[in-house]
Amino acid sequence: MSNWSYKNFPRWSKLYKTCSINNYPKQSPINIVPKDIKQECGTKCQITIKYAPSKCYLVNDHNTIIINYEPGSYILYQNTWYELSHAKIHVPSLHTFDGQQYAAEIDLYHCLDKQCDSGVVLAIPLNRSPDFGESVDFINQFIYQAPLNNTLVEREVTVSDTWNIVSLIPPDRTCYIYQGSLPHPPCTGGWTWIVFNQPSRIGATALKALQHNIIKRSGENIRPPVPLADSLGIYKISHDWVTVYEERPITTSNPTEVDSSSVPNISPPPNTLAIDKSTVFEQYFYEYRDKIRNVMLFILIILIIAISIKMAKYIIRNDIVNNFLVPENLGMMPGPNGMNYGNGSMPPNHSMPPNNSMPPNNSMPPNNSMPPNNTKQPNNSMPPNNSMPPNNTKQPNNTKPPNNQNKNKPSNNGKPQNTGEGNKPPNTEGQPSNNVSPNQNNKPKN
Numbered sequence: 001m002s003n004w005s006y007k008n009f010p011r012w013s014k015l016y017k018t019c020s021i022n023n024y025p026k027q028s029p030i031n032i033v034p035k036d037i038k039q040e041c042g043t044k045c046q047i048t049i050k051y052a053p054s055k056c057y058l059v060n061d062h063n064t065i066i067i068n069y070e071p072g073s074y075i076l077y078q079n080t081w082y083e084l085s086h087a088k089i090h091v092p093s094l095h096t097f098d099g100q101q102y103a104a105e106i107d108l109y110h111c112l113d114k115q116c117d118s119g120v121v122l123a124i125p126l127n128r129s130p131d132f133g134e135s136v137d138f139i140n141q142f143i144y145q146a147p148l149n150n151t152l153v154e155r156e157v158t159v160s161d162t163w164n165i166v167s168l169i170p171p172d173r174t175c176y177i178y179q180g181s182l183p184h185p186p187c188t189g190g191w192t193w194i195v196f197n198q199p200s201r202i203g204a205t206a207l208k209a210l211q212h213n214i215i216k217r218s219g220e221n222i223r224p225p226v227p228l229a230d231s232l233g234i235y236k237i238s239h240d241w242v243t244v245y246e247e248r249p250i251t252t253s254n255p256t257e258v259d260s261s262s263v264p265n266i267s268p269p270p271n272t273l274a275i276d277k278s279t280v281f282e283q284y285f286y287e288y289r290d291k292i293r294n295v296m297l298f299i300l301i302i303l304i305i306a307i308s309i310k311m312a313k314y315i316i317r318n319d320i321v322n323n324f325l326v327p328e329n330l331g332m333m334p335g336p337n338g339m340n341y342g343n344g345s346m347p348p349n350h351s352m353p354p355n356n357s358m359p360p361n362n363s364m365p366p367n368n369s370m371p372p373n374n375t376k377q378p379n380n381s382m383p384p385n386n387s388m389p390p391n392n393t394k395q396p397n398n399t400k401p402p403n404n405q406n407k408n409k410p411s412n413n414g415k416p417q418n419t420g421e422g423n424k425p426p427n428t429e430g431q432p433s434n435n436v437s438p439n440q441n442n443k444p445k446n
Contacts, residue, residue: 004185005062006221012185019187025229026189028180029094029123029222037176038233045177045237047194048076049122050245051084051166057154060147062184063218065089065210067142068154069165075110075120077192082110082120087165090222091210093125094183095195102199103128103207106168107183118190124168129201136203138167143206148213166244172198173242178234183223194237 004015013020021027054070066088073084086109093105102125111119129136142157174197181189214221228234315321 005219006184006223007219009223012187016185016187018181018189019185021226021229024181024187024189026179026181026232027187027226028183028191028193029096029225030178030180030228030234031096031099031225032176032195032234033098036228036234037236039235041177041235041237042241044078045235046077046241046243047237048243048245049166049169050074050076051164053162053164056142056157056159056163058142058146058157059152059154060150061152062150063214063221065143065146065214067165073165075122077120077194080112082112084165085109085111085116085119089210090183091207091214091220092222094222094225095123095125096225097125097197102126104202104210106200108165108168117188120192120194123193123195124170125196125199126202126207127199128204128207131203131205133201133203134167135200136206138163138165139202139206143209146213148217168200169244170196170198170200172196173239173244174198175237175242176234177237178228179232 004012013022017023019027051073052070054073057068059066059068066086068086069084071083074081075084076082088107088109090105090107091103093102094107095105104126106124106126108122108124109116109119110121111117126135131140141159141163145155145157147155176195176197178193178195179189180191180193181187182191
């Protein structure tokens with residue numbers, strides 16, 4: 001891919017030395033001013049134009065529509081035949097006339113060989129006009145099928161058998177001649193420019209399509225006029241020194257007499273071209289392209305909004321958000337059997353435990369369990385502080401349970417009971433009883 005464009009033409013001289021006026025003063029295009037015209041050129045500048053019909057092959061190079069013409073069309077200049085190679089369309093015109101710029105310009109490049117490094121260029125300015133005329137019809141047959149993006153792959157466009165580029169030659173053939181260069185990088189010299197004084201015509205619809213598809217999309221495809229070197233001059237060629245020969249398709253069939261009654265009356269009138277329906281459709285498409293695009297964009301936005309509303313209703317109705325987020329939050333909770341379902345996995349069948357039930361390992365004592373239905377007990381329903389469970393009551397250390405089977409033991413007040421004559425107090429063998437102090441047992445008798 002080349003590193004230049006028509007937008008960065010001020011940098012051409014840095015990228016290509018041949019584009020610098022200081023290095024090579026013979027540059028194109030120029031502003032044709034009457035004071036720069038030196039003299040009228042006579043027989044030395046005589047031109048003969050001989051163009052033939054051709055098929056149409058289009059490419060788009062650097063935002064410029066290029067028509068590749070079939071071999072067989074020539075011009076004769078200074079006793080040398082140059083073959084027509086291709087034509088380029090610029091919007092607006094490359095050359096200006098005393099500062100005046102036309103709507104467009106088509107340049108016809110004629111070369112000596114296939115390399116096409118030098119030669120003769122016929123520059124025909126184009127003026128906006130109504131959609132009729134010979135030159136208008138020539139442009140309309142291909143302009144609506146031209147490639148919009150840069151491509152060097154040829155696109156063959158269907159044109160009529162009489163499609164001939166000679167239709168662009170204006171009636172007044174007065175022209176100007178000067179030595180110049182390519183109007184774009186690498187700006188090589190060796191090109192003779194012949195610029196017609198009178199413009200040809202381009203239809204208003206075709207011009208609008210060019211302006212929309214070329215200027216609005218990628219900018220102008222022209223190089224501004226460069227100053228004319230003092231050592232160079234412009235020469236004028238009068239109308240009489242330009243001769244045009246137009247070749248027509250030759251029919252080889254011999255006329256024969258036929259019965260007119262057997263021929264249906266469907267033939268078009270003479271010099272009438274068939275209308276290509278696809279061309280008409282593309283013409284209207286390019287004309288209303290912005291409106292069609294805006295309508296399609298509006299319909300697309302409406303569809304997106306409608307689909308979004310439907311999806312929102314579906315999500316809310318089926319509670320998809322909660323069903324998606326709740327398993328994520330409960331992914332590390334233990335399962336019913338004490339198993340830990342990690343990594344966000346759920347127990348089998350995705351069964352969830354009841355909201356008010358706690359897992360077994362985390363069970364609390366009975367006193368801390370909440371009553372059913374989350375009902376709160378009154379504050380005064382607590383058990384008395386002095387009431388202890390029966391199993392936890394403690395007996396005094398010095399108290400023993402009463403023994404009802406032993407009747408001879410003293411009573412609870414420490415006094416012995418009257419049991420009769422044969423009864424003797426128990427032999428304590430020098431041990432005090434539980435209820436009598438030892439001092440009482442050791443007192444002497446009177």
